Amino acid sequence: MIRATLLAVVALGFTTSCDAPPADLISKHMIISDTIPSSLSSTPGDPEIGREVFVSRERGHCVLCHIIDGLDAPFQGDVGPELTGIGARLTGAQIRLRIADPSQIWPDTIMPSYYRVTGLNQVDGDFMGEPVLTGQDIEHLVAYLGEEKGSTAE
Numbered sequence: 001m002i003r004a005t006l007l008a009v010v011a012l013g014f015t016t017s018c019d020a021p022p023a024d025l026i027s028k029h030m031i032i033s034d035t036i037p038s039s040l041s042s043t044p045g046d047p048e049i050g051r052e053v054f055v056s057r058e059r060g061h062c063v064l065c066h067i068i069d070g071l072d073a074p075f076q077g078d079v080g081p082e083l084t085g086i087g088a089r090l091t092g093a094q095i096r097l098r099i100a101d102p103s104q105i106w107p108d109t110i111m112p113s114y115y116r117v118t119g120l121n122q123v124d125g126d127f128m129g130e131p132v133l134t135g136q137d138i139e140h141l142v143a144y145l146g147e148e149k150g151s152t153a154e
């Protein structure tokens with residue numbers, strides 16, 4: 001009897017932990033080399049909105065860690081690499097993966113994975129299963145950073 005109960009408990013634990021693993025938004029086949037070639041939204045990104053997402057504390061707040069020369073933002077941190085001229089160094093597809101899931105490239109990076117819902121720690125209950133940014137916001141960022149060619153002299 002005790003053995004049967006024990007088995008049931010073990011079986012229960014097994015099903016709850018193995019049942020329905022959360023589906024991730026980024027699947028392996030979307031990533032090719034160091035890029036995500038296909039858009040994450042049906043509507044093309046708008047660079048103007050992308051700039052807002054980049055600066056806005058409620059959305060990307062990328063300025064917390066990244067500087068872009070000439071960007072009008074009250075505060076810009078430099079924990080991450082400067083992104084001035086990033087559009088001249090990386091393709092849109094490379095930029096997309098670096099925003100969606102930088103841990104694919106730098107496993108120990110402090111940069112958040114903005115489009116990943118599994119394998120994240122430090123996520124509050126309410127936000128479980130929700131990516132930090134929508135696919136559309138990431139497309140706005142890709143459009144904005146793709147146009148960031150660093151016009152000022154190096």
Ligand code: HEC
Pocket residue numbers: 054060061062063064065066079080081083086095098099102106108109110111112114141
């Ligand atoms: C907490 C700090 C932090 C935040 C917030 C952050 N990043 Fe980053 N980012 C980094 C670091 C650090 C790296 C370099 C990767 C590494 O070495 O860990 C990086 C790398 C990048 C790169 C690649 C740069 C290159 O030269 O290859 C891009 C593009 C980028 N970030 C875009 C963004 C965007 C867009 C946002 C906002 C949605 C953002 N980052 C938010 C820290 C941050």
